[in-house]
Amino acid sequence: MITAKLRNMSIKQKLTVIIMLTSSVITLLAVTVFTVWAVFDFRRHLVSDIQTHAGIIANNCTASLAFSDKKDAKQVLSALRAEDSIAFACIYDKQGRVFVEYQRGDITEKIQPPKCQKDNFAFENGYLSLFKQIYLDGEIIGTVYLRDDMSALYDELVRDIAVAIGTLVFLLLIAYLLSSKLQKAVSGPILNLAEVAKEVSEKKDYSTRAIKQTNDEVGLLINAFNEMLEQIQQRDLELVDAKEQLEIRVQQRTSELQAAQKKLIKTARQVGMAETATDVLHNVGNVLNSVSVTTASIRKRVHDSKVSYLTEVVGLLEEHADDLSTFMTTEERGRKLPAFLANLSQELITEQERSLEALEMLTKHVEHMAEIIQLQQSYSKTTSMVESASVVELVEDAIRINTEALTRHGVEVKREFADMPPALLDHHKVLQILINLISNAKYALSDSGRDDRILTICVKEPQGGHFRIEVHDNGIGITEENFTRIFKHGFTTKKHGYGFGLHSAAIAAKEMNGSLTAHSDGSGKGTIFTLELPFQTQEAVK
Amino acid sequence: MKNKVYILVILILFAALFATPAMAADSKLNREQQIKAAFIYNFIKFVDWPKEKIADSNDITIGIIGKNPFGNAFEAVKGKEIKNNKLVIKYFPQLEQYKAKHKDEYKDEYKDKYQGALKKCYILFICSSEKEHLKEIINFIKGSSVLTIGDMDGFLAAGGVIKFTMEEKKVRFEINVTAAKRAKLKIRSQLLRLAKRVVEEKPPEDKKK
Numbered sequence: 001m002i003t004a005k006l007r008n009m010s011i012k013q014k015l016t017v018i019i020m021l022t023s024s025v026i027t028l029l030a031v032t033v034f035t036v037w038a039v040f041d042f043r044r045h046l047v048s049d050i051q052t053h054a055g056i057i058a059n060n061c062t063a064s065l066a067f068s069d070k071k072d073a074k075q076v077l078s079a080l081r082a083e084d085s086i087a088f089a090c091i092y093d094k095q096g097r098v099f100v101e102y103q104r105g106d107i108t109e110k111i112q113p114p115k116c117q118k119d120n121f122a123f124e125n126g127y128l129s130l131f132k133q134i135y136l137d138g139e140i141i142g143t144v145y146l147r148d149d150m151s152a153l154y155d156e157l158v159r160d161i162a163v164a165i166g167t168l169v170f171l172l173l174i175a176y177l178l179s180s181k182l183q184k185a186v187s188g189p190i191l192n193l194a195e196v197a198k199e200v201s202e203k204k205d206y207s208t209r210a211i212k213q214t215n216d217e218v219g220l221l222i223n224a225f226n227e228m229l230e231q232i233q234q235r236d237l238e239l240v241d242a243k244e245q246l247e248i249r250v251q252q253r254t255s256e257l258q259a260a261q262k263k264l265i266k267t268a269r270q271v272g273m274a275e276t277a278t279d280v281l282h283n284v285g286n287v288l289n290s291v292s293v294t295t296a297s298i299r300k301r302v303h304d305s306k307v308s309y310l311t312e313v314v315g316l317l318e319e320h321a322d323d324l325s326t327f328m329t330t331e332e333r334g335r336k337l338p339a340f341l342a343n344l345s346q347e348l349i350t351e352q353e354r355s356l357e358a359l360e361m362l363t364k365h366v367e368h369m370a371e372i373i374q375l376q377q378s379y380s381k382t383t384s385m386v387e388s389a390s391v392v393e394l395v396e397d398a399i400r401i402n403t404e405a406l407t408r409h410g411v412e413v414k415r416e417f418a419d420m421p422p423a424l425l426d427h428h429k430v431l432q433i434l435i436n437l438i439s440n441a442k443y444a445l446s447d448s449g450r451d452d453r454i455l456t457i458c459v460k461e462p463q464g465g466h467f468r469i470e471v472h473d474n475g476i477g478i479t480e481e482n483f484t485r486i487f488k489h490g491f492t493t494k495k496h497g498y499g500f501g502l503h504s505a506a507i508a509a510k511e512m513n514g515s516l517t518a519h520s521d522g523s524g525k526g527t528i529f530t531l532e533l534p535f536q537t538q539e540a541v542k
Numbered sequence: 543m544k545n546k547v548y549i550l551v552i553l554i555l556f557a558a559l560f561a562t563p564a565m566a567a568d569s570k571l572n573r574e575q576q577i578k579a580a581f582i583y584n585f586i587k588f589v590d591w592p593k594e595k596i597a598d599s600n601d602i603t604i605g606i607i608g609k610n611p612f613g614n615a616f617e618a619v620k621g622k623e624i625k626n627n628k629l630v631i632k633y634f635p636q637l638e639q640y641k642a643k644h645k646d647e648y649k650d651e652y653k654d655k656y657q658g659a660l661k662k663c664y665i666l667f668i669c670s671s672e673k674e675h676l677k678e679i680i681n682f683i684k685g686s687s688v689l690t691i692g693d694m695d696g697f698l699a700a701g702g703v704i705k706f707t708m709e710e711k712k713v714r715f716e717i718n719v720t721a722a723k724r725a726k727l728k729i730r731s732q733l734l735r736l737a738k739r740v741v742e743e744k745p746p747e748d749k750k751k
Contacts, residue, residue: 063732066584072736137587137625
């Protein structure tokens, strides 16, 4: 408990307490020892004193006893009046009967003499009883009994204790004064050090130094402390320097990163757009191919047109303008002309029909192209547009863009569309993802080399706030080793791919709070890409 | 030795013969005599005899001359060791009787014998019966350090050392220090203190001188 209290004290208090405690305990012990010693010593002296008295009395009253002179014996005892502490005395005769007795004047109560005993003394009830036998010529002729009430002892004890307490207080006062002076030698430097340490910790000023005052352990401590401060200061400076440099570097890096990010975003967007554009252009190319084929056939048809026969007929007619009726009736060629013209007109009508047909086809192709480009233009706006749209129409758009390529690769498209109300979607992103998925499926099917190339697109009913678009193909599938890499940037299995399609598609899905996942039972077992998106209707938003 | 014992026994019987009626008559008197006997015994302890006396005799003899008033009071202390010596009690007949008995042969030689025996005593109690011969007896033992004790009137004046007196029915004593000094006896102060009276009575011879 004392140590617990000590723990919370300041060093100054501790030193004072320790010194005061030590000195007071020692002084108290000394006083106690001396008091106890004094008591014992006093008792010893008292016994020897009383014994001497008893001896004198014994010696003085031998004759009185021998000649049974009570008067004389009383006179002998009356000498005890000079002894304040002897309360009672008596002399017994040879037979142990009380011969004479003495009682101190101030004691009014009659003291009964005790039974006679041999040489003996005892401290009892605050007094000393002492028996001394009286010898005469080697013969016991009686006994002296003395009783000392030890009042002197108590007086002396009280005085001693008073002196002891006074001394104790005085010594403690001196000890306190001395300790409060001397403790400064120990506590001063420590307090100074503590002050400095506090200052340092409060102000964080590591340039402060404690002043060494002594050459003892505290001096060593102060030295060590100063050294430590120096190191801390050094380190602090270094740290501040490093921090500043680091900040600069961080700023540099941050701006670099920001620039890179911007660039990356831009690039990504561009690449995404490029990829989509590639797909679109590819489709456009496919259509264009058809256009050129159609154009060539039209051209050939126009080139091989029977119209030239008409020119010949016209020339023949102009030649025979004067005798047209003759020519028509007489000449062989003239006679066959109406039939020829009828035939020709028939041919021309057929031709015209076919040309119209081809032109219609051409128009359709061109319209398709225009449509694709228009779609691409409408979707390729950089800002995302969230609009309510029919998911099925969006899917159809995606298919339409790819129609030519799909047809060319001999892919059969199956549609499994569930009934769905229009949903709020970012058209461009969804279309980009779908075009990419269809394009991938097309390649997967094409690469598989199988005859039944089937692309199944499913639009599943919304469930739990999400709806799914699944793109199935029975193409080459995904090998296990590629499975984890397909969504990574820069990974591709295509000859001319950037490896950006699926990556940006996945990012786009994520941006829409959706997900893009792939599933394949292995190489050659087809792939299922699942695009899951949150389902929100315009009404629900409103 | 045997003779002595024989004589003693006779003497005791003789004394008893006289003492018995007295004892029977008054036990108080007997008690007084007993106390006196005890005092006589105790005086030995408070008186110092000169070295010559001690060298002369190993026994400490208490002589009682005349009609023994103590009866058998001394029998209890007889033969006891006192001051490292044996206590001897000697009873001397009345001088008158002695003289009568040895009338014919009362010569210097016999006188010397009697006187020698008295002189050997440390203490001589002179009984009241010897009042007439007091001076004679004291003269007999002159210069031989005998403590003379008696209880008759004029005992101290006659040159006796200690005289018993009665005070309030208690036995007390008086001391003649001059006589003691002359006998080269040192009486201890304790004893002197107890004495009812200490006198410096000079013997008649000295007075004459």
